[in-house]
Amino acid sequence: MKAMNRRKLLSVSAVLAVASLAATAVPAQAAEVGVTSSSIKLGMTLPMTGTASLGYNKIPGAAKAYFDYLNANGGIYGRKVTLVVKDDRYVPTEAVAKTNELILKDKVMALLAPLGTANVKAVAASVNPARRGVPVLFVNTGFSGFADAKKYPTTYAVLPSYIMEAKIMGQYIKDNFAGKKVGLLYQDDDFGSDALAGFKTAGVNFAVKVPYASGSQGAAAAAGWITKFKAAEADVVILFGVSSATSAMLGVAAQLKYAPQWMLGSVGGDATTIKLTGVPAGVLYNAIGFSPVPATTDMKDEYVKLFSDIYTKAVPGSTFDLNVLLGMNSAFMAAQALKAAGPNPTRKSLMAVIDSKGSTFANSALVPLGYSKTSHVGLTGYWVGKYSPTGDLSPLGGTYVTYTTDSGAGAVVKSTYVRPAMPAKGLPN
């Protein structure tokens, strides 16, 4: 009797084990939302029109260019990756409505690189991707909060936080410009207050701080900022704003022959974008800049070379800039996560694989990624460079020297991170 029972139990469990094995072995069965036998669908919301769209509206084209390249080279286990893009005009209400459409109507597997702190926050609160189990990959904001895996369990940051950047800038100032008068231009919202927090941690005292209201950064406003910096006799002026603010500032500075030691934050520091707005390259000369990814003009870099080749072929007439590089980088990272999630990727396995292997994903950045089970922090640092006479950012002394830190009180340390070689042809392996 007992023996019978045990044998029965054994055979039942054997059948169960075989059945479960079979279930995992059969490809593309019990498929995940957004995953079919031939495709994987991702979704993106960001401003494509309106004043907040300038520059950023190149990101979807960049990500699509990479996915098209990937698809032409076999896709992910034969599946083609498609990207549905919706314009949210940088309004949280729209971001929520469009994200709902993406998840409930277009039925995307995951969201990729949604943009803007207020928008991602509203989506997290209302659409609640965490409760739905929808991954929100590589959000396009430097707000440090999204790295919190407890609060936003399905959301993954990628950009280093504004606090990290300010801390690294602060350290650089203390090391190189001790005793100089420092001025700061910052956006009059969280973007700026995060920066202020970082500079405070780094112990920087400013001779003058000039806030500007987002959307006011025209030539007239910039002339006023300069008057303030001049009055305070600032030797070093940090521009911690968006590209349009940097451009307005440097453009007017050129007219007024105002030339302090400029220091440009990475958000508004892309040389290609700045020069496209008509700022003479000479103004940028000798300015100090920071970036987590290689200089966009550094054609010796294997990623930059490949990505710019792909992009200029896919979107002729459009310039390869920082937004494009970051957009393609996020697409490349998403491709790796999908590949690593195996032949039958699910939302769960996708996130599990980022938690376990994400910190080792190949990508163009020169600083390490910080993903783990407990933290969704993305890139963790910057390299410091100077702008050349032609206005291109290149590393100090010709080699990239990187610094890493955290968004808390941790120290700024020189990084020993060596970027792994790019996988063959820039395809996930």
Added chain:
Amino acid sequence: MDFLNTFLIGITAGAIYALMAISMVLVWRSTRVVNFAQAGMALLSTYFGFEAVSKLGSFWIALPVAMVGGALFAALVEMILIRLLVKHSSTGPIAGVAPIIATLGLLGVIRATAAMIWGGQDVRIVGPVSNDGYSINGTTLVFSPLKLLILVTVLVLMLILSLVFQKTNIGLALRASAYAPEIAKLSGIKVDWVRTLGWALAGAAGAVAGMFQTVNGNGTLSPDSIEFSLLLVSGFIAAVIGGLDSLIGAVIGGLVLGLMISFVLMYVSSGLFFIAPFVILLTVLFVRPQGIFGAKAARRA
């Protein structure tokens, strides 16, 4: 020195607002419409100007091209859109909002069309004279030949317009056509054409504002540009401050707005860019509900 620079920043910004306000006033005087598409029309004219610059190579040829293009487009808008609007919705509560909705719609159409044609391209216009600041005693002023040119142009335009309005009957005809079209018709005024003329003049003035706003900025032009969205709001607020009905009022309104914003940003807080106009407008209208130069009667209409 700070004070002088702040003053100079304000006066040049104000001069461009004034140009925009002038075109709002011309439209208001001729058709009783607040034209929210004015900045959009200026944008379109500036694109005309850009095409002319890139084909003919000279700002001084492109400026009249933009003006003529802007005037023709504005005249077309008046003949098609505004005439229909007046015919269908000039009575009842809808009369107060219909022009706002229609011109906002027009703004959207212009913006989207421009983005389809020119969007994503590197569109740039170089100014006719240097925008490098003048220096005195080794310090550079926030004032350049270009800014001087802008100020002079605004003055000249205003003088020409006032002269035209005083020496000819156009001003009177405009006002009559707007206030009492029936009586105007009886006294032999070709009301329809007078209205179209008002719009055309406004279109030309707006084109100048758009061209100067572009070259005074960093020279780049985009349908989503911040400079043009500032132009829309500031132009309207300047016109309202000035009294909507008076050309001199528009100029004063523009200058007051430009100067006040400049001084608030300098001496109060530079984060108040969008709050300052509201406070300024409220203060002005509290003292004079019909704007600085508005006639009491205009308010009733």
Added chain:
Amino acid sequence: MHKKQTRDILLFILGGVVLYFLSGMVDELRVYQGASIAVYVIAISSIILLTGYSGQVSLGHGALMAVGAYAAAVARIELHVPIILCFAIAVLAAAIGGALLGAAAARLSGPYLAGTTLALAIGLPSLANQFSLLGGEQGLLFDVGFPPLSLGADFTQYKWFFWIAALAALISMWVIKNILSSRYGRTWRAIRGNEVAAQLSGINIARSKILAFTISAGIAGLAGALLSMTIGTVSPSAFPLALSFSLLTGAVLSGITTLGGAMIGAVVLVAIPEVADAVANRIGSSERVTTNLPGLLVSALLILTVLFVPNGPVEQHRARKARKLTLKK
């Protein structure tokens, strides 16, 4: 009069029952859009009351919605007020704001009022960045909580939003309807018709206009709080100038003098972007075209509406019927 009121109450209850069953039949996306429609119905009726009945134009109702939304969120976060009270506070705060604005507005007319309210719409939301209490650009969380367990385990958050918003919409429509058919409503129409005549017949014009602004603002404040409920947060960028404009648009599409039409305007506001997106994706060739086509379509529709159906579809239909009748005679 008494009979009519009973009929109205019954009608509104019937509406509620229909909505109740509807919310059980459609998918989650439609339920969410239903909640947005209910929010817009409230916001649009506040414009209809102000512009269609009292004859004042406001380009700043988005800002008044922001006042309501922030008031509700601050009450929730700082004072832990029960949610229903949060909505009451939103109404009250926006009404106070509206009364102040109305006092200024009573002296202004037409374009001067439009200019003032426009400046308000641009200036006010950016004030949030000046006070840390208001959470800056990323804003404050506004969480109305989960639906009660008694409604069942599969009762979604969006259905809960929809219920709250739809109930609020029904109640506000009922209240507005009663206000409009009261003495105040008649006074507003008298002023709208002929200010001088109204004044001569002893109506206090300024007071009457301020009252209209106050009530309208209170309703807008409620809509603002509900809007932030649906997106879970309150932030300055949720109340852009475009919101104020689209409310006006919705009111015109509804018929600026037909309260019952508010539904039409709200449905169109919510549906149009989705429809335009679909159309753009079907006919668009390059990305530049598909990105900008929705904006173009919406704007073109706006122009066509004011030109050809200026008084809204309901009024248009009524007018056509009336014309036919007179022709028959």
